[in-house]
Amino acid sequence: MHDGAPAPLLEVRGLRKHFGGVKAVDGCDFEVRAGEMVGLIGPNGAGKSTVVELLSGLLKPDAGTVLFDGRAIQGLPPHRIFAAGLSRCFQLAKPWPRLSVLENLLIAIPPEGKDTIWRALLTPPSRVRAAERAARDRALAIAEQYRLYPLRNDYAYTLSGGQRRLLEFARIALTRPKLALLDEPMAGVNPVLQVEIERGIRNLVEDGTTVLLIEHNLGFVERICDRVIVMVEGRVAATGSLAELRDNPIVQDAYLGVVGAA
Amino acid sequence: MIQYTVTVCTVGAITAILVLGVNVSWGWVGQIDLAYYAYVAIGAYAAMVLELPRAHPSPTTPNSYILGLHWPFIPSVLVATAVGAAAALVVGTIALRRLRGDYIAIITACTALMLTAVTSVDNHLLGGYIGVYGLAEPLNTALHLGPTGYSYFYLGLCIFCLLLAYLVLERIYKSPFGRSLRAVRENDTAAAAFGRNLFWLRLRGYALGGAVGAFGGALFANYLLAWNPASWSLTEVTLLIAGVVVGGQANSRGVIIGSVLIESALPQISQLFPLLTSNSTIGPSIASILGAGGIIVMLRFRPGGILRERRAIDRTGGPESLVPHVPAVSFARPTTATGVAVGTSSEVERDA
Incomplete structure (x- = not known):
């Protein structure tokens, strides 16, 4: 749906991260264009999740560059990368457990420097209430979109695994990112909620977010992604549509075949 | 008897302010701050040396102190509060660089011990082990109250300050800043991934706790009219933490209740059992015993405390x-x- 080739939104060049002797990511190159929905696939241990950690700033790369929206973001702390417009969800959902679902959503709304002590003390109460109401309305609208509205007053730790996933999506949707990194959003989710999550991802894309999706469920990847990047042993082995890549011997050997690369 | 009650209530109100400060760093941000009482002491010393006149050391009393500016009460307390916040910023900059809780606990404990050592040994900085003393009753030069009247006045002042601290902290707690702090406490990785600068948020929360501690310390010193290194130790911090655990982490009303219970009510009630309090070993430590016991009992049976943290609820949805x-x-x-x-x-x- 997004033809023409403007400058890529995300451009990864020579990305490298070794843990001792383990070459988790070893010279990884790929790009993602704005509006695309790209799948990142590969066998277990191929370095997909490490790439997400590196891109989102939770890990610092040993080498390589990451250009996001024209800016080099490699090695920046996570909050700066978030501010640049890159959100991620976690392979293991990380809600803020002892806060309500509503509070989880309110926190996801980017603070943009408004969370200071002085603002808390000096803003007149009427403006505090108005800002709070606006934030709440936005959070509740998203909650409804992601089927969390009835759960809005529950503690986040009471949510089921699938509901936590939905909460992750709702939080990402509230941040209105340019790029969302989704790390195995379907893992451990029952079929009913999988449908919800697929819908959630489509919602994100409709709202103008570019998506990089890590997923093992190839049927789902084929259904939803414009293009896939295949990672093997820390490198990109192939890119293209999944239909093309099914016949690619490297991909078959590493991923679709019986024997994994690990 | 009434005078005794007024004393207990005044100290109770000041302690409640101190517990509110512990609640900021421990209840909101979730970091164990063993240096907390150092900020109380810094506030106390700062208020003392600002309010006292210049020191006149003599051969018989060789100890002296810095400053001695003879400032009035209110600006002294305000500046003492700021000094506490500044000290917490300095310590926090070191302690909060590494994000692990045990690291923070060690650094802060070391800070507290170092400050005690320095203030005890150096006679010219803050009066050494004898400390600073001899303050005139604050504001009484204008009020001309008798001892009883003044004690009522100071009790009222402390309760007013407690209320003020409570309202200010509640406002901050409910603000986006307070919410960000709680996100850091609940899951810092996720908070960072959602745009929170962990170090800066933790540091600001830490400095806020230090400011509240110093504020309470300044009030305390102005009540005691003296302050020395024996007034503060790690035991005091434990008791304040007990107030937070028993009352309810991150619930301001809860921690005030917890503080009153652990530090004022239960020790007073224990006075009714002379067999217990007249015992030369148990008697002086009764508050510590009750505090430690309170922590254990609450953690076992009601980890959330008497009043649990309140979560934001939406009732507008029908x-x-x-x-x-x-x-x-x-x-x-x-x-x-x-x-x-x-x-x-x-x-x-x-x-x-």
Whole structure:
């Protein structure tokens, strides 16, 4: 749906991260264009999740560059990368457990420097209430979109695994990112909620977010992604549509075949 | 007897302010701050040396102190509060660089011990082990109250300050800043991934706790009219933490109740059992014993404390029965080619 080739939104060049002797990511190159929905696939241990950690700033790369929206973001702390417009969800959902679902959503709304002590003390109460109401309305609208509205007053730790996933999506949707990194959003989710999550991802894309999706469920990847990047042993082995890549011997050997690369 | 009650209440109100400060760093941000009492002491010393006149050391009393500016009460307390915040900023900059809780606990404990050592040994900085003393009753040069009247006045002042601290902290707690702090406490990785600068947030929370501690310390010193290194130790911090645990972490009202219970009410009630309090070993430590016991009992039976942390609730949505609680899709329903469920409720149709 997004033809023409403007400058890529995300451009990864020579990305490298070794843990001792383990070459988790070893010279990884790929790009993602704005509006695309790209799948990142590969066998277990191929370095997909490490790439997400590196891109989102939770890990610092040993080498390589990451250009996001024209800016080099490699090695920046996570909050700066978030501010640049890159959100991620976690392979293991990380809600803020002892806060309500509503509070989880309110926190996801980017603070943009408004969370200071002085603002808390000096803003007149009427403006505090108005800002709070606006934030709440936005959070509740998203909650409804992601089927969390009835759960809005529950503690986040009471949510089921699938509901936590939905909460992750709702939080990402509230941040209105340019790029969302989704790390195995379907893992451990029952079929009913999988449908919800697929819908959630489509919602994100409709709202103008570019998506990089890590997923093992190839049927789902084929259904939803414009293009896939295949990672093997820390490198990109192939890119293209999944239909093309099914016949690619490297991909078959590493991923679709019986024997994994690990 | 009434005078005794006034004393207990005054100290109780000041302690409650101190516990509110512990609650900021421990209840809101979730970091164990063993240096907390150092900020109380810094506030106390700062207020003392600002309010006292210049020191006149003599051969018989060789100890002296810095400053001695003879400032009035209110600016002294305000500046003492700021000094506490500044000290917490300095310590926090070192302690909070590494994000692990045990690291913070060690650094802060070391800070507290170092400050005690320095102030005890150096006679010219803050009067050494004898400390600073001889303050005139604050504000009484204008009020001309007798001892009884003044004690009532100071009790009122402390309760007013407690209320002020409570309202200010509640406002901060409910603000976006307070919410960000709680996100850091609940899961710092996720907080960072959602744009929170962990170090800066923790540091500001830490400095806020230090400021509240120094504020309480300044009030305390102005009540005692003296302050020395024996007034503060790690035991005091433990008692304040007990107030937070028993009262309810991150609930300001709860921690005030916890503080009153652990530090004022229970020790007073224990006085009714002379067998216990007249015992030369147990008697002086009764508050510590009750505090430690309170921590253990609460952690075992009610980890949230007497009043649990309140979560933000939305009541504007009307009756919940209007919205189906379960997702409006089920296994039985057909799905479209794109995998989106065909639901029957109006909500699904609206969203799809």
